[in-house]
Amino acid sequence: MPATATRLQGFTESVIRGMSRLATRHNAINLAQGFPDFDPPEPLLAALERATRGPFHQYAVTWGAPAFRQALARKIQRFSGMAVDPDRDLVVTCGSTEAMMVALMTACNPGDRVVVFSPFYENYAADAILSGAEPIFVPLRPPHFSYDPAELEHAFAQKPKAIIVCNPSNPTGKVFTREELLHILALAERHDTFVVMDEPYEHIVFEPHRHVHAAALPGAAARTITCSSLSKTYSITGWRLGYVHAAPEVIAQARKVHDFLTVGAAAPLQEAAVAGLEMPDSYYAGLQAQYTAKRDVFLSYLRRTGLPFTEPQGAYYVQVDVRPLNRGSDVEVAEWMTREIGVAGVPGSSFFREPVDHLIRFHFAKKEETLHAAGERLLKLQGS
Numbered sequence: 001m002p003a004t005a006t007r008l009q010g011f012t013e014s015v016i017r018g019m020s021r022l023a024t025r026h027n028a029i030n031l032a033q034g035f036p037d038f039d040p041p042e043p044l045l046a047a048l049e050r051a052t053r054g055p056f057h058q059y060a061v062t063w064g065a066p067a068f069r070q071a072l073a074r075k076i077q078r079f080s081g082m083a084v085d086p087d088r089d090l091v092v093t094c095g096s097t098e099a100m101m102v103a104l105m106t107a108c109n110p111g112d113r114v115v116v117f118s119p120f121y122e123n124y125a126a127d128a129i130l131s132g133a134e135p136i137f138v139p140l141r142p143p144h145f146s147y148d149p150a151e152l153e154h155a156f157a158q159k160p161k162a163i164i165v166c167n168p169s170n171p172t173g174k175v176f177t178r179e180e181l182l183h184i185l186a187l188a189e190r191h192d193t194f195v196v197m198d199e200p201y202e203h204i205v206f207e208p209h210r211h212v213h214a215a216a217l218p219g220a221a222a223r224t225i226t227c228s229s230l231s232k233t234y235s236i237t238g239w240r241l242g243y244v245h246a247a248p249e250v251i252a253q254a255r256k257v258h259d260f261l262t263v264g265a266a267a268p269l270q271e272a273a274v275a276g277l278e279m280p281d282s283y284y285a286g287l288q289a290q291y292t293a294k295r296d297v298f299l300s301y302l303r304r305t306g307l308p309f310t311e312p313q314g315a316y317y318v319q320v321d322v323r324p325l326n327r328g329s330d331v332e333v334a335e336w337m338t339r340e341i342g343v344a345g346v347p348g349s350s351f352f353r354e355p356v357d358h359l360i361r362f363h364f365a366k367k368e369e370t371l372h373a374a375g376e377r378l379l380k381l382q383g384s
């Protein structure tokens with residue numbers, strides 16, 4: 001049999017999706033893979049029903065159905081203040097997952113370097129490698145997950161073609177401040193680097209933190225490529241709708257990558273999702289309140305277990321220090337917890353470049369009753 005491509009040896013299958021399978025096998029509550037166990041908002045469900053009866057069953061325009069792009073442009077403008085041209089500034093993708101692949105294939109030549117903060121959402125290193133680039137890592141050190149400016153400057157001195165910034169960050173829950181983003185942008189300008197933002201959690205930010213749209217900062221528009229998604233904001237991870245937002249010159253190239261990768265996102269779902277993009281501001285305030293309540297429920301159980309953790313500023317993940325359990329590495333603890341405690345998380349080492357193996361990531365995008373059930377199970381860890 002011929003050998004498969006060597007670039008695939010640079011990364012493994014997704015650990016997150018692997019933990020989901022383990023959770024199913026042991027009937028554990030799945031707090032590993034980040035997706036809700038509750039329905040999307042009613043207007044989206046109603047729009048989906050209508051879309052199935054409409055003329056939307058064939059390919060949409062490859063870079064996005066016009067109605068969807070127009071609604072998306074209005075929505076981005078509403079929250080970021082940026083003027084967005086739906087015909088020149090956007091390409092609609094199959095989730096932020098495809099958006100990131102498109103962004104890196106658009107930005108990078110083979111052999112280019114891409115700066116990735118570690119810990120990182122596991123797709124980033126794989127996407128960099130698939131696009132022919134080499135990821136170089138800058139640590140975000142627990143428990144506060146801030147970066148050392150000197151380490152970032154050292155990474156930029158290696159002349160990277162792009163830096164990926166996840167904001168709010170999965171898995172750390174960090175929300176980058178305006179000052180941090182301005183620092184990153186200044187370095188990017190000095191070294192002529194693209195800033196690739198991944199912002200699927202832009203609407204899940206806890207008080208007093210605020211999401212700052214990097215692309216809207218002074219001088220940022222030309223070099224910022226924003227990847228985002230409807231998955232988390234409207235609880236529709238299965239609809240696979242995301243987008244790249246960037247300068248028209250970048251989008252003209254990104255459209256080609258997208259076209260040859262996937263042709264397009266599902267046409268009926270784009271039509272239906274317009275209802276989400278048109279939701280009033282109160283929807284987003286409600287989403288924030290809903291996730292704040294979920295976070296508070298889950299963290300209150302974690303506190304009672306006595307295990308240390310870092311409070312997330314945004315997104316819906318929390319990393320828990322499992323060293324006090326004395327049960328070995330994060331992988332061993334995660335598997336044991338899934339089997340014996342009935343709650344699945346993700347071993348933190350799958351997010352870190354550095355040898356960090358004492359954290360487990362849980363997500364709390366679940367109904368409060370699910371979080372109570374998981375919390376009760378986790379209380380068995382008290383004093384264990």
Ligand SMILES: Cc1ncc(COP(=O)(O)O)c(C=O)c1O
Nearest residue numbers: 034095096097121170229231242
């Ligand atoms: C940081 C981050 N980026 C991208 C994605 C993928 O999102 P999508 O469903 O839009 O592909 C996820 C999903 O968990 C994520 O956490």
